[in-house]
Amino acid sequence: MASAGKFSRRVATRMGATALLAPAFLTAAISCGATNSSASPDSAPGASAPVTGESVPATPTPQQSTPSPEATPDRPSPRPVYPPPFSSKVSTVTRDMVPHSWRPGCPVPLRDLRLVTLTYWGFDDRAHTGELVVHKDVAGDIEKIFKRLYDRRFPIKRMELVDVYKGDDFDSIEADNTSAFNCRPATGSSSWSKHAYGKAIDINPRENPYVSADGSVAHKNARAFAKRPVDAPGVINPGDRVVRLFEQYGWEWGGYWSGIKDYQHFSKGGG
Numbered sequence: 001m002a003s004a005g006k007f008s009r010r011v012a013t014r015m016g017a018t019a020l021l022a023p024a025f026l027t028a029a030i031s032c033g034a035t036n037s038s039a040s041p042d043s044a045p046g047a048s049a050p051v052t053g054e055s056v057p058a059t060p061t062p063q064q065s066t067p068s069p070e071a072t073p074d075r076p077s078p079r080p081v082y083p084p085p086f087s088s089k090v091s092t093v094t095r096d097m098v099p100h101s102w103r104p105g106c107p108v109p110l111r112d113l114r115l116v117t118l119t120y121w122g123f124d125d126r127a128h129t130g131e132l133v134v135h136k137d138v139a140g141d142i143e144k145i146f147k148r149l150y151d152r153r154f155p156i157k158r159m160e161l162v163d164v165y166k167g168d169d170f171d172s173i174e175a176d177n178t179s180a181f182n183c184r185p186a187t188g189s190s191s192w193s194k195h196a197y198g199k200a201i202d203i204n205p206r207e208n209p210y211v212s213a214d215g216s217v218a219h220k221n222a223r224a225f226a227k228r229p230v231d232a233p234g235v236i237n238p239g240d241r242v243v244r245l246f247e248q249y250g251w252e253w254g255g256y257w258s259g260i261k262d263y264q265h266f267s268k269g270g271g
Contacts, residue, residue, distance in 0.1 A: 083127045086150045088118040088143040093133055100167030101133070106183035107192050113181060114139040118146050120156045123233060130159025133181035135198030138268050141249045148245055155234045157204055174219055176206040200267040204234040208263035228255065228263070236263055
């Protein structure tokens, strides 16, 4: 009986030890299970989880285009993205259009003149509408030439009838105005200029001045452009695309004259 009691006490002692170990084992098991359950199945080694407190951005949705508001007197229309296409129109000339540049006795009758209204590219990188009075025989040339100048974005400062300046060639040049017909004699001559026939045009006269044989320039604002070549907007240089373009239609450039140089001047057939 004594040996049986000893055996019972040993079993009880071992069971007590096992009971004491069970809480620690269960705690570790539960703790390990909690750790594994919190790991995301999509997580990969090296991937960073969102930082607590920062919102995860939603998938961006395409933005709907909002129509531009209509123009009002206080809110002008926005500048168009693309420039308008070139346009031109040829119409007859009436006496009231040329009150200063034409008069009886001019070498060309009024009925032979034409008003060409056309689009040109400005120094401000915008399209503008200008006017030129020319002889009816060259109106087609002017349309074709200036279309190509516009397509090439060759800039022109201003294009108004010389009558805006009361027919004063000096004032028109001073304003850097591109013009054509003007019933006047050639510079330094008593003979009619080709302008008096409507078969000559002066382009950007400030950037392309008339230079005397001694190198002098009558307009102070043009002195920086007295020599060629010059790399600047609106300038015409020997052999450049503007000169070649006019040559294709039988127009000669004053920049090739000997002695004096008239860089602004193009005339049909020369002179």
